[in-house]
Amino acid sequence: SIAGLSVPNKHGSKFFDSNDTFIVPAGITTIFVTMVGGGAGGGGGWETSDVTEDGGSGGGAGQFSPRFVISVTSGTLYTISVGSGGTGGVSGVPATNGTAGGSSSFGSARTVVGGSAGIGGNGGVGATNGSGVTSGGSYMIQGLGSDSVSDGNDNGSAGASGFGIGGTGGGQGVDGNDAPTASYGAGGGGGGNNGGDGGDGADGFVLVEW
Numbered sequence: 241s242i243a244g245l246s247v248p249n250k251h252g253s254k255f256f257d258s259n260d261t262f263i264v265p266a267g268i269t270t271i272f273v274t275m276v277g278g279g280a281g282g283g284g285g286w287e288t289s290d291v292t293e294d295g296g297s298g299g300g301a302g303q304f305s306p307r308f309v310i311s312v313t314s315g316t317l318y319t320i321s322v323g324s325g326g327t328g329g330v331s332g333v334p335a336t337n338g339t340a341g342g343s344s345s346f347g348s349a350r351t352v353v354g355g356s357a358g359i360g361g362n363g364g365v366g367a368t369n370g371s372g373v374t375s376g377g378s379y380m381i382q383g384l385g386s387d388s389v390s391d392g393n394d395n396g397s398a399g400a401s402g403f404g405i406g407g408t409g410g411g412q413g414v415d416g417n418d419a420p421t422a423s424y425g426a427g428g429g430g431g432g433n434n435g436g437d438g439g440d441g442a443d444g445f446v447l448v449e450w
Contacts, residue, residue, distance in 0.1 A: 281338025328438025
């Protein structure tokens with residue numbers, strides 16, 4: 241199980257890092273579902289070397305829902321979708337944005353959305369961050385991706401998820417780092433000014449415990 245999310249009197253669990261199905265085991269009437277959406281890709285950096293031009297911003301982290309309780313019937317089949325991490329933007333004039341992270345869901349019972357895309361560097365104005373999505377109920381709000389700085393020498397680092405840090409931003413002419421694979425739902429770093437591409441976000445997951 242994920243640290244800090246233990247289920248009392250647990251009989252079993254199944255971890256999903258790709259799309260799949262889950263059939264409720266015999267004798268089980270309650271399950272606990274934890275999931276996170278995919279992290280967004282960081283924005284690409286402005287391609288020229290003028291120091292007044294800017295790197296991309298970091299991608300936002302995916303939404304996180306811990307231990308959502310669902311009443312179930314043995315033998316019921318649920319479709320599971322796992323949000324993919326977004327891809328980083330490409331440097332250029334103009335630079336492109338990253339892509340948003342994908343949503344994760346457990347049947348129709350609950351969906352968590354992916355992080356918002358990092359913004360491409362825009363030639364002299366610090367790129368806006370890729371936001372973590374707002375949330376309510378038992379959802380937790382994830383970290384935002386950082387803005388890039390206005391002098392273009394650096395760019396934004398990405399939003400951290402509940403499971404680790406996002407990708408760090410690249411320096412001038414350097415690509416942003418991808419989110420570590422184990423940092424489920426974290427965003428990718430923004431690309432540096434003068435040719436740095438944005439980093440990719442990390443995939444989400446769905447964990448079912450009973």
